[in-house]
Amino acid sequence: MIxxxxxxxxxxxIHTGIVNFMRNVTLAVAAIAVMVVTLxxxxxxxITNATFENTIxxxxxxxxxxxxxxxxxxEAQAKVLVAxxxxxxxxxxxxxxxxxxxxxxxxxxxxxxxNLITAAATVGNPIPATIQIYPSDLNEIQHIKDxxxxxxxxKLQTPGSPSYNGDRKQAIDNITHATNVLRKxxxxxxxxxxxICALIIFNxxxxxxxxxxxxxxxxxxxxxxxxxxxxPFVVESAIYxxxxxxxxxLIINSAFLASSNALQASSLGLLDINYASQYFDAHFFQLLxxxxxxxxxxxxxxxxIATHRYLKFKTK
Amino acid sequence: MIxxxxxxxKYVRSEGTALDRISLHVEPKEFVIVIGQSxxxxxxxLRLLTREExxxxxxxxxxxxxxxxxxxxDIPLLRRKxxxxxxxxxxLPNKTVYENVAFALEIVxxxxxxxxxxxxxxxxxxxxxxxxxxxxxQLSGGERQRVAIARAIVRQPRILxxxxxxxxxxxxxxxxxxxxxxxxxxxxxxVLLTTHNRDIVDKLKRRVVVIQGGKVTSDRASAGYKH
Numbered sequence: 001m002i003x004x005x006x007x008x009x010x011x012x013x014i015h016t017g018i019v020n021f022m023r024n025v026t027l028a029v030a031a032i033a034v035m036v037v038t039l040x041x042x043x044x045x046x047i048t049n050a051t052f053e054n055t056i057x058x059x060x061x062x063x064x065x066x067x068x069x070x071x072x073x074x075e076a077q078a079k080v081l082v083a084x085x086x087x088x089x090x091x092x093x094x095x096x097x098x099x100x101x102x103x104x105x106x107x108x109x110x111x112x113x114x115n116l117i118t119a120a121a122t123v124g125n126p127i128p129a130t131i132q133i134y135p136s137d138l139n140e141i142q143h144i145k146d147x148x149x150x151x152x153x154x155k156l157q158t159p160g161s162p163s164y165n166g167d168r169k170q171a172i173d174n175i176t177h178a179t180n181v182l183r184k185x186x187x188x189x190x191x192x193x194x195x196i197c198a199l200i201i202f203n204x205x206x207x208x209x210x211x212x213x214x215x216x217x218x219x220x221x222x223x224x225x226x227x228x229x230x231x232p233f234v235v236e237s238a239i240y241x242x243x244x245x246x247x248x249x250l251i252i253n254s255a256f257l258a259s260s261n262a263l264q265a266s267s268l269g270l271l272d273i274n275y276a277s278q279y280f281d282a283h284f285f286q287l288l289x290x291x292x293x294x295x296x297x298x299x300x301x302x303x304x305i306a307t308h309r310y311l312k313f314k315t316k
Numbered sequence: 317m318i319x320x321x322x323x324x325x326k327y328v329r330s331e332g333t334a335l336d337r338i339s340l341h342v343e344p345k346e347f348v349i350v351i352g353q354s355x356x357x358x359x360x361x362l363r364l365l366t367r368e369e370x371x372x373x374x375x376x377x378x379x380x381x382x383x384x385x386x387x388x389x390d391i392p393l394l395r396r397k398x399x400x401x402x403x404x405x406x407x408l409p410n411k412t413v414y415e416n417v418a419f420a421l422e423i424v425x426x427x428x429x430x431x432x433x434x435x436x437x438x439x440x441x442x443x444x445x446x447x448x449x450x451x452x453x454q455l456s457g458g459e460r461q462r463v464a465i466a467r468a469i470v471r472q473p474r475i476l477x478x479x480x481x482x483x484x485x486x487x488x489x490x491x492x493x494x495x496x497x498x499x500x501x502x503x504x505x506x507v508l509l510t511t512h513n514r515d516i517v518d519k520l521k522r523r524v525v526v527i528q529g530g531k532v533t534s535d536r537a538s539a540g541y542k543h
Contacts, residue, residue, distance in 0.1 A: 218406045223395030224423040313388045
């Protein structure tokens with residue numbers, strides 16, 4: 001009996017919320033418009049952040065440190081060093097090329113420069129065996145360099161190895177610095193936008209409920225319980241959040257379609273539109289779910305807080 | 317039964333006393349009219365009874381409920397036992413006539429079937445049959461007041477408080493409303509009516525309590541009053 005009554009009450013709350021939503025179209029349109037804009041900003045900043053992360057990952061993948069081994073270094077010694085490097089969490093991937101493989105790679109790299117190939121063939125194989133180390137994070141390059149430059153590892157390498165030196169070092173340091181800054185900007189942007197958007201949505205719903213505060217007072221006077229009064233407002237706000245999330249996804253989708261069809265653009269400054277579009281397509285349902293969750297959570301939390309002040313009883 | 321014992325109400329921000337040691341005893345099934353000029357304290361008295369306000373001092377008891385012992389969470393339960401008709405109607409603007417009346421039943425968990433059975437009957441009593449689907453803004457003042465009465469009586473409360481229910485109405489509609497209140501009283505509901513309409517007071521021939529300056533200055537039966 002109690003369970004049945006609770007279910008009836010729950011159904012009435014949901015039904016009233018939906019009916020109120022339809023009867024307050026003007027207010028709903030205004031609230032949804034604001035929420036769509038803010039959720040679109042959140043979604044855009046999320047995709048932008050993911051795109052920047054991808055750009056950083058691509059840059060990181062292209063950067064490697066090469067350790068050139070002395071001809072006197074045995075293959076067993078090289079493998080010990082490779083194993084030591086592979087154990088490091090800062091190392092993403094290690095590739096060992098013996099002298100023959102290194103020569104083949106050199107010839108392949110310089111297949112258009114016949115003079116270099118002829119010169120290499122004339123003097124025998126001048127290319128040293130090489131260990132190529134790909135860092136998992138550009139910030140860890142120095143750590144990898146420290147391992148390679150221990151006294152016992154230095155003995156295994158040619159003078160000037162590892163190759164993380166001179167101009168290349170400066171370039172890699174600059175890239176590392178730039179990617180670090182980009183990462184921080186991305187994270188801070190997402191957080192700042194999320195906070196601003198939450199505040200905007202909260203204020204929008206607070207305004208919508210402020211306009212209907214008399215209804216809350218009347219329901220209170222008639223003896224309605226807190227949950228019964230607040231429930232329909234929460235349902236309404238959840239509908240705002242749901243619809244806003246769907247609209248914001250549609251807007252971003254349209255923007256990608258427009259950029260690929262009309263503008264034929266593949267990038268927008270630092271933003272790789274192609275990747276952003278692929279990321280959006282690949283994560284469509286996750287992003288939609290996330291947007292809906294954000295919309296509903298911020299919407300319902302805002303309505304709970306906003307109705308609170310009108311539900312209080314006078315204590316004096 | 318309504319009992320007020322030396323009830324005083326002072327507002328923090330205003331000087332003077334809204335109600336000054338008021339004592340009043342209303343028997344079950346009684347019809348009591350409270351009269352007084354604007355600002356005399358009538359509305360404050362009713363706001364105390366609905367627990368919109370707390371008294372500064374004194375005791376209020378309605379039925380078996382002692383307001384001193386009433387916790388905030390129990391205030392909705394108290395209000396469900398009292399029917400209130402407000403001078404400004406206080407109808408829910410986004411609900412139809414039917415929904416406004418049904419709301420009073422919904423909040424106490426009455427089944428949909430019972431609501432479908434009861435609401436039309438009550439709307440019939442207040443002569444609003446056929447206007448169930450109208451929104452409050454589509455009704456005249458008198459019709460709105462009758463919706464408010466229907467909403468107040470649909471739960472068949474033991475006590476009905478009506479705060480100047482004829483204040484915004486023309487004489488014809490005012491009398492329609494008073495007739496409905498009399499009918500409800502005949503069914504056994506205690507009615508506490510505030511008004512400053514002398515004509516209504518004279519014609520009703522009921523117990524009349526006069527409030528002036530926050531004090532009860534007279535409490536007597538008007539001519540022809542029978543209880």
